[in-house]
Amino acid sequence: MNVFFSLFKKELRTCFLSPIAYVVMFFFWALTGGNFVWLLSQLAHGESLTVAAQLMFSGPLLTFALPVVIPLITMRLFAEERKLGTLESLLTTSVRVPELVLSKFAGALVFYMVLWLPILVYAYIQSRLCPAEGIAFPDAGALRAGGLGVVLVGGLYVSVGLFMSSLTSNQIVAAISGFALLFGSTLGMAIMAYSSTTSSIRIVGQYLSSFAHMMDFSRGIVDSRTIVLYLSYTALFLFTSVKAVEARRP
Amino acid sequence: MIKVSEVTKKYPARLAVDNISFEVNRGEIVGFLGPNGAGKTTTMRMLAGYFPMNSGSIEVAGFDVRKDAREVRKRIGYLPESCPLYPEMRVDEYLRFRAELKGVKSSARKAKIAEVKEQCGLTDVGKRIIGQLSKGYRQRVGLADSLVHDPDLLILDEPTVGLDPIQIRQVRELIKQLAERHTILLSTHILQEVEAICERILIINEGKIVASDTEENLHRKLHACAVIEMEVAAEKAHAIGRVNALPGLDVRNSNALPDGWLRMEIEADSPEMRVDLFNLAVTEGWVLRELSEQEHSLEDTFVQITRNLGVTP
Numbered sequence A: 001m002n003v004f005f006s007l008f009k010k011e012l013r014t015c016f017l018s019p020i021a022y023v024v025m026f027f028f029w030a031l032t033g034g035n036f037v038w039l040l041s042q043l044a045h046g047e048s049l050t051v052a053a054q055l056m057f058s059g060p061l062l063t064f065a066l067p068v069v070i071p072l073i074t075m076r077l078f079a080e081e082r083k084l085g086t087l088e089s090l091l092t093t094s095v096r097v098p099e100l101v102l103s104k105f106a107g108a109l110v111f112y113m114v115l116w117l118p119i120l121v122y123a124y125i126q127s128r129l130c131p132a133e134g135i136a137f138p139d140a141g142a143l144r145a146g147g148l149g150v151v152l153v154g155g156l157y158v159s160v161g162l163f164m165s166s167l168t169s170n171q172i173v174a175a176i177s178g179f180a181l182l183f184g185s186t187l188g189m190a191i192m193a194y195s196s197t198t199s200s201i202r203i204v205g206q207y208l209s210s211f212a213h214m215m216d217f218s219r220g221i222v223d224s225r226t227i228v229l230y231l232s233y234t235a236l237f238l239f240t241s242v243k244a245v246e247a248r249r250p
Numbered sequence B: 001m002i003k004v005s006e007v008t009k010k011y012p013a014r015l016a017v018d019n020i021s022f023e024v025n026r027g028e029i030v031g032f033l034g035p036n037g038a039g040k041t042t043t044m045r046m047l048a049g050y051f052p053m054n055s056g057s058i059e060v061a062g063f064d065v066r067k068d069a070r071e072v073r074k075r076i077g078y079l080p081e082s083c084p085l086y087p088e089m090r091v092d093e094y095l096r097f098r099a100e101l102k103g104v105k106s107s108a109r110k111a112k113i114a115e116v117k118e119q120c121g122l123t124d125v126g127k128r129i130i131g132q133l134s135k136g137y138r139q140r141v142g143l144a145d146s147l148v149h150d151p152d153l154l155i156l157d158e159p160t161v162g163l164d165p166i167q168i169r170q171v172r173e174l175i176k177q178l179a180e181r182h183t184i185l186l187s188t189h190i191l192q193e194v195e196a197i198c199e200r201i202l203i204i205n206e207g208k209i210v211a212s213d214t215e216e217n218l219h220r221k222l223h224a225c226a227v228i229e230m231e232v233a234a235e236k237a238h239a240i241g242r243v244n245a246l247p248g249l250d251v252r253n254s255n256a257l258p259d260g261w262l263r264m265e266i267e268a269d270s271p272e273m274r275v276d277l278f279n280l281a282v283t284e285g286w287v288l289r290e291l292s293e294q295e296h297s298l299e300d301t302f303v304q305i306t307r308n309l310g311v312t313p
Helices: A002-017 A019-044 A049-058 A060-074 A076-084 A086-091 A097-115 A118-129 A140-166 A171-195 A199-208 A210-218 A224-246 B040-047 B069-075 B091-101 B106-119 B135-147 B165-178 B191-197 B215-222 B236-245 B271-284 B298-308
Strands: B002-010 B015-024 B029-033 B055-060 B076-079 B153-157 B183-188 B200-205 B208-214 B226-233 B249-256 B262-268 B287-293
Touching: A002 A019, A002 A076, A002 A097, A002 B091, A019 A049, A019 A060, A019 A097, A019 A118, A049 A060, A049 A118, A049 A140, A049 A210, A060 A076, A060 A097, A060 A140, A060 A171, A060 A210, A076 A086, A076 A097, A076 A140, A076 A171, A086 A097, A097 A140, A097 A224, A140 A171, A140 A210, A140 A224, A171 A199, A171 A210, A199 A210, A199 A224, A210 A224, B002 B040, B015 B040, B015 B055, B015 B208, B029 B040, B029 B191, B040 B055, B040 B076, B040 B153, B040 B183, B069 B076, B076 B135, B091 B106, B091 B135, B106 B135, B106 B165, B135 B153, B135 B165, B165 B183, B165 B191, B183 B191, B208 B215, B226 B271, B236 B249, B236 B262, B236 B271, B249 B271, B262 B271, B271 B287
Parallel strands: B029 B183, B029 B200, B076 B153, B153 B183
Antiparallel strands: B002 B015, B002 B055, B200 B208, B226 B262, B226 B287, B249 B262
């Protein structure tokens, strides 16, 4: 446990010391800010509260920003250790590989959650701007569900990025392959769920599309099937990352 | 301390280590010598438990590297070849991080880090960022890291590579000091290095251990015969003919010097045959200004060992 905590601390420190973290933060915060302005203008034009609430966590801007942003956070994790050769010095101490993988996962997930912090400010602004009689807006339940969705989807994306990084010593390769897989699947599932004319494909798409899931979470719908889906996929990618690191390719 | 038995390691395209066996006793300082690509790093990585082997067994301090990997790692201080460090960390931060990973108790950590910094001459650079340190200092940080959990055995993979001559001397001095308290296995392809530091030499070539002995013994074995240098004032062809006529002597090389003297390198069955050469000079009436046995460096030994096996180093 102590070892895990040291690794986790080191991971966070490295993350916040890297310039890429602040570049990512700048763009993501600009994006969430723009998204919030859009939400407010929708409200001003008389859009329903439900539709406006969805924009909080799942506007199309955010849905397609995450597959870009997360590989930029995770590309470093193992690729850099391989490049520097520090993976060798880590694995010749009594560090266990699952400890190492989990600490990197936790570090990247915490940084990802920091990216979402401005949402608290936006929720506060909303609650000050819309003191509608008898309506609680923004709805506390929807906010909590949205937060859960953000962590679940982010957890899966981080584990995918981590896995890609564990396969290579080249950060660019890790980032691009992570981006291709995440963006491709997000887009593909969204197309299946919303544009397919065949109803069976549409149903499968809605089961798997992170876009659809985030819509549900933002409306306050927490479906246990979705939770199981994300947790099991995350576990699968973490497990394959452990195996990839244990293969110890120099 | 180390017991390697019949270890083989295959890479997809080639055999890196071919059925090697050797032992290193407690307190020894052993040089692991071989040309680049001979299998030194692979062997050291297997010792440190980083690479699995295909067959054979390795014991370190009585623990099997495969079965008790964590026990083995606790007892080894391993400095990988490129001395990998995190460039964004400060020296103190890095050593603290490594001490935590290696399970140095938090009560002892501060004192231990101060001790290894003192040993490795890092006391003044604790607050410096590793990426801004010179190569020599980084090497010392790597050494301090390998010492921080007080291991019984130090495995140092090319500890002086890429350093300037002054830094090399400093690192060698440091390693010699460490030998008082630790068993050391160090690899290098630089011959002077083992001559300067090591008590015993293991020579590896193309994945095989080709020699394992003290430096003097290796010399003695390989140079039962001697090379004698002789400078005389004599006519070249005549002198060579006369020397070759003696049994057990053979002129390997001869050179007419610009000042009129003749210099010959003569292979002899024993260095004592200098007496025969002196007597020859007396009977022939040659004036003699030099007669000496050539000193052999480890380099000759090494070249000879590898050449005997039909490979060029």
